[in-house]
Amino acid sequence: MTRLLAQGVTLGYEGRTVAHDLSVTVPDDSFTVIIGPNACGKSTLLAALARVLTPAAGSVLLDGREIAGYRSKEVARRLGLLPQTATAPGGITVGDLVARGRYPHQRLLRQWSDADEVAVAEAMALTGVADLAPRLVDELSGGQRQRVWIAMALAQETPILLLDEPTTYLDISTQVDVLELCARLHAEVGRTLVAVLHDLNQAARYATHLVALRRGGTVAATGTPEEVITEDLVGDVFGLACRVLPDPETGTPMVVPRRPLRPGPGAVAGRGVGDGVPAVGG
Amino acid sequence: MSAPPAPRVTGRLLRLAGGRVSLRVGPRSVAVGALAAAVVVLGALVSLTTGGFPLTLAEIGETLVGQGSRSTEFVVLTLRLPRLLLAVMVGGALAVSGAVLQSLSRNPLGSPDVIGFTTGASTGALVAIVLLGAGTLGTSVGALVGGVVTAAAVVALSAGRGTQGLRMVLIGIGIGAMLLSVNGWLVTTAVLQTAVEAQTWLLGDLGNRGWPQVVALAVALVVLLPVVFALARALALLELGDRPAGALGIDVGRTRTVLLIAAVGLAAAATAAAGPIPFLALAAPQIARAATRAATPVLLPSALVGAALLVAGDLAVTRLFAPVPLPVGVATGLIGGLYLVVLLVRTWRGSTT
Numbered sequence: 001m002t003r004l005l006a007q008g009v010t011l012g013y014e015g016r017t018v019a020h021d022l023s024v025t026v027p028d029d030s031f032t033v034i035i036g037p038n039a040c041g042k043s044t045l046l047a048a049l050a051r052v053l054t055p056a057a058g059s060v061l062l063d064g065r066e067i068a069g070y071r072s073k074e075v076a077r078r079l080g081l082l083p084q085t086a087t088a089p090g091g092i093t094v095g096d097l098v099a100r101g102r103y104p105h106q107r108l109l110r111q112w113s114d115a116d117e118v119a120v121a122e123a124m125a126l127t128g129v130a131d132l133a134p135r136l137v138d139e140l141s142g143g144q145r146q147r148v149w150i151a152m153a154l155a156q157e158t159p160i161l162l163l164d165e166p167t168t169y170l171d172i173s174t175q176v177d178v179l180e181l182c183a184r185l186h187a188e189v190g191r192t193l194v195a196v197l198h199d200l201n202q203a204a205r206y207a208t209h210l211v212a213l214r215r216g217g218t219v220a221a222t223g224t225p226e227e228v229i230t231e232d233l234v235g236d237v238f239g240l241a242c243r244v245l246p247d248p249e250t251g252t253p254m255v256v257p258r259r260p261l262r263p264g265p266g267a268v269a270g271r272g273v274g275d276g277v278p279a280v281g282g
Numbered sequence: 283m284s285a286p287p288a289p290r291v292t293g294r295l296l297r298l299a300g301g302r303v304s305l306r307v308g309p310r311s312v313a314v315g316a317l318a319a320a321v322v323v324l325g326a327l328v329s330l331t332t333g334g335f336p337l338t339l340a341e342i343g344e345t346l347v348g349q350g351s352r353s354t355e356f357v358v359l360t361l362r363l364p365r366l367l368l369a370v371m372v373g374g375a376l377a378v379s380g381a382v383l384q385s386l387s388r389n390p391l392g393s394p395d396v397i398g399f400t401t402g403a404s405t406g407a408l409v410a411i412v413l414l415g416a417g418t419l420g421t422s423v424g425a426l427v428g429g430v431v432t433a434a435a436v437v438a439l440s441a442g443r444g445t446q447g448l449r450m451v452l453i454g455i456g457i458g459a460m461l462l463s464v465n466g467w468l469v470t471t472a473v474l475q476t477a478v479e480a481q482t483w484l485l486g487d488l489g490n491r492g493w494p495q496v497v498a499l500a501v502a503l504v505v506l507l508p509v510v511f512a513l514a515r516a517l518a519l520l521e522l523g524d525r526p527a528g529a530l531g532i533d534v535g536r537t538r539t540v541l542l543i544a545a546v547g548l549a550a551a552a553t554a555a556a557g558p559i560p561f562l563a564l565a566a567p568q569i570a571r572a573a574t575r576a577a578t579p580v581l582l583p584s585a586l587v588g589a590a591l592l593v594a595g596d597l598a599v600t601r602l603f604a605p606v607p608l609p610v611g612v613a614t615g616l617i618g619g620l621y622l623v624v625l626l627v628r629t630w631r632g633s634t635t
């Protein structure tokens with residue numbers, strides 16, 4: 001039984017529908033990455049899977065039950081979310097912020113148990129922020145701060161972890177660091193990960209399962225990176241003419257945009273923006 | 283057992299009942315709270331023993347057990363004790379209300395006086411005094427109704443994504459400004475006698491109140507404070523953002539609503555009892571948070587700081603300016619106003635660096 005899936009969900013914000021009748025399954029023990037162009041509903045789907053957004057129709061199932069039927073703390077013990085934006089309260093230390101992740105396991109009179117101590121220590125060790133424990137979050141660099149937020153999500157000790165664009169706004173070496181950390185979490189610690197990524201090559205490198213969404217919120221393809229990342233799909237979904245080559249380091253599909261950027265007439269159907277117009281990337 | 287690892291989280295751990303009960307306590311919070319409590323106790327002793335009718339501690343003690351003379355009973359039980367108890371409770375209630383609203387609106391200006399609530403309470407009270415000719419009880423009810431209706435209006439107008447942040451504060455300021463002119467008009471339409479009565483109420487006063495006000499406020503506190511304190515950790519987590527808080531298992535919508543109602547209720551009860559007392563709800567939580575250097579809204583220290591400020595302020599205006607009975611709003615206005623200037627200067631300086 002797959003633990004997390006969306007069934008025929010219709011998603012939207014305040015009158016604007018982003019996805020209609022969308023069904024996506026997250027295979028257990030996978031590192032699933034959701035890819036797609038801007039405004040295709042990737043983050044919205046992730047929000048629905050994390051229960052921070054209620055679908056207008058359809059349902060999200062967690063462990064066989066409607067996710068809306070669980071108590072909030074119950075969901076928080078099974079699903080962790082790394083949101084795209086989060087504000088750290090001014091003056092909070094790294095240790096305290098990571099400790100906040102233990103809330104779903106705590107009660108009013110049991111605010112700090114040994115289990116909490118261990119979980120926080122492990123989370124901080126895994127993300128490499130153990131030395132930063134007494135520092136103020138405000139003083140950290142972007143990459144360090146992102147690792148602290150990941151540590152907080154890890155401290156929640158959930159079997160499933162959802163990450164909304166964890167690498168946006170980070171420099172390339174930090175992006176790779178974060179993705180390597182995710183890969184380790186998946187392979188060594190055995191968590192199921194679902195991430196939204198913009199970079200197709202990163203997605204192909206690290207994911208074990210890809211879900212490609214089209215603009216309008218429909219599924220274009222699902223499967224392994226080799227199955228999903230093809231020249232036809234990239235042209236269809238992103239409107240980008242490309243070559244797909246094996247990555248020299250990992251052998252996974254690597255997207256190399258062609259010149260000119262738009263497919264000409266008779267080639268793969270594009271978005272019809274017109275030849276020579278620079279692409280708004282995927 | 284090996285030596286415990288270096289502490290990763292701030293605060294001391296309190297373990298009770300064989301580890302089944304554990305609480306994290308910040309040493310600075312305890313220190314600030316203890317200091318504030320000491321000020322309250324000291325202020326209480328001074329206010330009970332000094333004044334136009336000096337008394338000794340022994341006489342106070344006798345009166346409290348029912349063995350004092352008629353005059354000491356009058357002074358202590360009718361004049362001084364209700365005033366003291368009101369100062370403590372109103373200060374605490376306003377401080378907690380301010381702390382919760384500032385945290386929910388993620389804005390240090392989001393206190394009940396700034397978001398128009400206190401002005402609304404004044405409107406309700408003035409309607410009762412000027413248009414309905416009500417007595418003390420009616421005025422209190424009017425204040426209660428006016429404050430709650432105004433708060434509901436502000437929240438309704440900023441509903442959706444507006445209850446966080448600047449929008450609620452701005453809407454509150456706007457509504458407060460409109461109600462201010464309504465208040466002014468109400469006073470000018472009254473006959474002199476009533477106008478004086480109205481103006482007096484508007485200044486906020488801890489004196490000329492009796493045990494009914496004390497008991498009513500105490501009941502409100504007993505009901506509302508436990509609700510707020512039980513949700514203290516959720517309040518701290520909401521400051522991370524609605525999505526992260528929801529991901530951590532907080533029912534964001536329901537928690538915000540309950541906290542909002544409790545905060546408005548506390549401010550309403552305090553204003554109904556003592557009239558509008560400005561700036562306390564704004565300044566006390568900020569002072570507590572700055573003194574404890576906490577990254578969370580510290581509710582209990584805020585309450586104690588609020589009580590301390592009001593007890594000390596009331597003492598100052600009654601004793602220092604005797605026999606002219608200055609309203610306590612003057613003291614809190616001075617302290618709070620000064621504090622607001624400091625806050626604004628610091629914010630401007632911070633934003634230009």
